[in-house]
Amino acid sequence: MPEDKESEVKREGVDFSKRAFIKTALIGGIAVASGAVIAKKIVSNIPNTGLTNASVSDELQQDRVMKDKEFVVMSKEEKDRMVQMFVSEYKYTA
Amino acid sequence: MKNKVSFIVDFFSYGLKGGSSYYAWLGILSLFILPWAYGSYQQMVAKGMIVAGFTDQISWAVYEGNFVFLVGVAAAAVTVVFPYYVYNYKTLKNVVLIGEMLAITAVLLVMLFIIYHMGRPDRLWHLAPIIGIFSWPNSILTWDVIVLNGYLVLNLICAFYNMYKRYTGQPLNEKFYMTFVYISIVWALTIHTVTAFLMNTMATRPMWFHSLMPLKFLATAFAAGPALIIVALLTIRKNTKLEIPDEAINLLSQIVVWFLGIALFLLLSEVVTELYPSTEHSFQLKYALFGMFGLSKMVPWSWTSYLVMIGSFVLLLIPRVRKNYTFLPIICISLFIGIWIDKGYALVISGMIPSPLGEFSEYTPTWIEIFIIAGNWAIGLMIFTILAKGAVGVMLGDVIHPSAAGKEVAHH
């Protein structure tokens, strides 16, 4: 009985070998291609990372912090309404 | 006119006379006057408020706290006036005048403290209507000026009119008198409510900015005020011939328990409301209860106050303790001090921490400030002693116009 099982597994492996090969090849191909793309991306970015990071951290950091703080930025309409209020309600009293 | 002058003279000369223990008491109080005078000179004349522990971060402190607390004590006179006049609770007959004397003293003391709180007391006249600018109704402070002065006047009228009529042996003009009594009952509620508004309308101080504040103010006031009246009554009963029935004291101690219970309930709901969501609005309360960022000067104070309040409440719930007149004054005094810490110290000061810009700092009273506060209290106690003594004299019939001696007139 154990022999039977073994042979069955082997048989299955043989039976699906072609399809399995195509599958492997496809996945492998995609993996290689995407790996290459990623590698290319990484490699092409290497010379600039220092400067880019420095720039990003310097320029964008406060922006990020402000977003974390969630101070409410006024919408365009809100600003216009406010300015309109300032202008229309201005009154000079000596 | 002549009668009035002789009444005043008799009233105060009786108030200033007493046995050796009476003088010893006044003598002890007058010992506080010297450091007080030194402190007052430093603050008012020599250097300004810099001699006290104030900072721009904590710009309201103990003077304001004492002010708030004493407004409550003043308002508490209503706890004896109300049952006596509205419910005709006759056992309070001899208590009402003491309560009114306490109210007068407390309002005077309130004004004394607020003068120390002001940066420019010499410019107080700017606040006077007509010659100055009285920004009523916009500024809550002006409301407070009105209610406090009004309350002082009402109490002076009620108490001294009553006493003067007793002095001359004339009957009271019921209509005139009762009108003022009823007005003063309502007025008493307004003074502490308005004082609470003074603080809780400051939206930028989250610890004060909630609508429970006036309620909590009244509840604590109606616990602290009667507690002091109980102590005064027991002292008077022990040292004078004035008859004060046990029922009167029992009623007052019941009032203390009830309002203390309400105050503790309000405190609990405030604590849960603030601490559970734990938003930034809870920072002030958290600072008071647990300290924040290693700053914890307020913690022992606030816990002492809360524990004293809870302990007194539990003890006073037991009728046997409440009716034990050796324990009762001890509990009353500690409760009075406990509520003073809560309202006069912790509430005002932790309400200012952190500052609206989130800056944490701590408050340290200076010695000069302590001298001034102790001196003010000594002055207050002195005024109260003399006024109460005079009132006792009137009630006993010792202070009486020669022409009225021996007459019996029914009085409230």
Place this chain on the structure above:
Amino acid sequence: MPAEEKKEVKGTTISRRQFFKQAGAVSAAVAAAAASSVIAPEEAEARTTFAEFFQNNYRLMTDEEKKEAIARLEQRHSEEYGKKVTVDGSPAMKDVLFGYALNIQKCIGCRRCVYACVKENNQSRHDTEIQWIRVIRMEKGNFTVDDMDKGYPNSPNESFGIQVGGNAYKNAGVALEGQHYYQPERVPEKDAFYFPVQCMQCEKPPCVKVCPVRTTYRDPDGIVVIDYNWCIGCRMCMGACPYWARRFNWGDPNLPAEEMNPKTHYLGNRPRMRGVVEKCTFCLQRTRKGRYPACVEVCPVGARKFGNLLDPESEVRKILDRKKVFRLKADMNTYPKFFYFID
């Protein structure tokens, strides 16, 4: 009765004034000759404080009274500081409503604005030190994305096997929680940004509302000013201000004569006295003459912008048009005219 009293008050002031006029020439000469004299300033102070005691709120003074009050101050301060001090009383300019904008991304936290303000506005230098601008250093916080996946509490007994997200039990922070007393070697620092706060000259100022004697009020150009001579020092305004913009002279201000800025305004930077509140006025002694406030001029990175909100060509209006703008504590509904912006 009150009217009579007023007349009396006025009478006293005038007679004092006449006395000054007679003594004026003499004392001016004395001041010029002996600027270092210790007695002169004290005398000058004693003479003027009496008259100042009875003067009315600046807003209610007649032009004549204003002139008198100003002349009194000019003479006294000139003697006191040993140089010619002018006290300007110029009213708000017509068709001007001042607005301020601050680029929060550019601010490097160098605190130069703080000290420029102190120099311009004659604040007390020490005991107690008064500064109208406070710069807060803020950091990126600990509410991190990483923590979102973490469970709390860590003990399996209490967690019921359910994650609640690592931030749920943490306290919320304050918008303005940060360091006020930062002192690094160099600014700007990495991982920090800086948030200067000063008076916002609110359109709906809570401080004005609570003042019991209306010593603080809003002038037509939108500046909330204080008549230092009318202030009773009750500090209601300090309690009500959501921006902690007001400072109090706890003691006599310490202003060295050589550092004193002699070009002053009655409602602005004239030397203050003990026991009164003071605050930023957007340097109205300058801005009402057309000059930028001192903090705008001194900012080394140009983060501060100032102008007329009624003029669409002004720098502030252009910023409102083009930049992302927010207001501090906008929910207080105070309508601040101080805007923070980002590029």
Place this chain on the structure above:
Amino acid sequence: MKIKKITKVTFGALVAGTVIFGIGHFQTQAQQEQPAQQAAATATVTECFESREGYTARSRVENVVPEYGYPNIKCSQTTGGVLWWGDPYDDTIPMGDMPDIDDITKGDYLTEDAVIKPREPQLNYFNMDPDKHCVMCHDGKAVPFPKDKKPRMITMHQDIVEDSMELMHGEGAIWCLDCHNATNRNTLIDHRGKEISFNQPQKLCGKCHGVEYRHWRMGIHGKRIGSWIAGGKKRWWVCTECHNPHTVQTNRFQPLKPEPAPALPKGMKNADHESVHAPSAAGHGEATPAAMH
């Protein structure tokens, strides 16, 4: 008897108190005088920089407005920065012409009264001839011109430009002669070969940084002092007065020494509690229940 005793004690206390009071009063007076002496003892810095350390050093001149006894500038005693301008236009020249920009705002009203602090007088390297400076060497003979603009390291001029070896600007895509004029080194040059004065670097910078340039022209970028009134006289800060063009990529502004922290509130010994803060960050903030966008 007791009353007499009490009176005696009270009187004694009164006398003792008066003595203590007197001593205390004089002591406190003595304390008050100390800080004033300290303040007088501090030295006065008379030269300080404006925005960028090492770029503009300005000397303090007394009595610019004799009526008030103003100095033209006040210097920080602690950091050497300018803290206050008495005369905002001191030492300036007119901006000169500026090309129009096609902006939606009306006109170019600001240029008329614009003044700048000229940079050219500061170019005093080998300043024997006022017209020459850089041209003394870079005349095409003493130092040969490079034939192309390919970026390369140079070792020259680390004495004038400390960061010349590590040019960050342009991330390696540009180099010296993209901005500096090869044939007339006293000037800058733009990509079309137009000579630009060192006084007006914005004409060069604006060629790439158009948005910043337009905002600068509008007055919403950069620094100006003088009159806030639209069209009023202003001293404009030009690009290089704030930004170091060689290192601007990493440091938008050169780090500075900050002015001292405010005095701690009375009763506080240190500000250590501030560092205990768990810095909040994502806290919603009083003003700020909603998200930013």
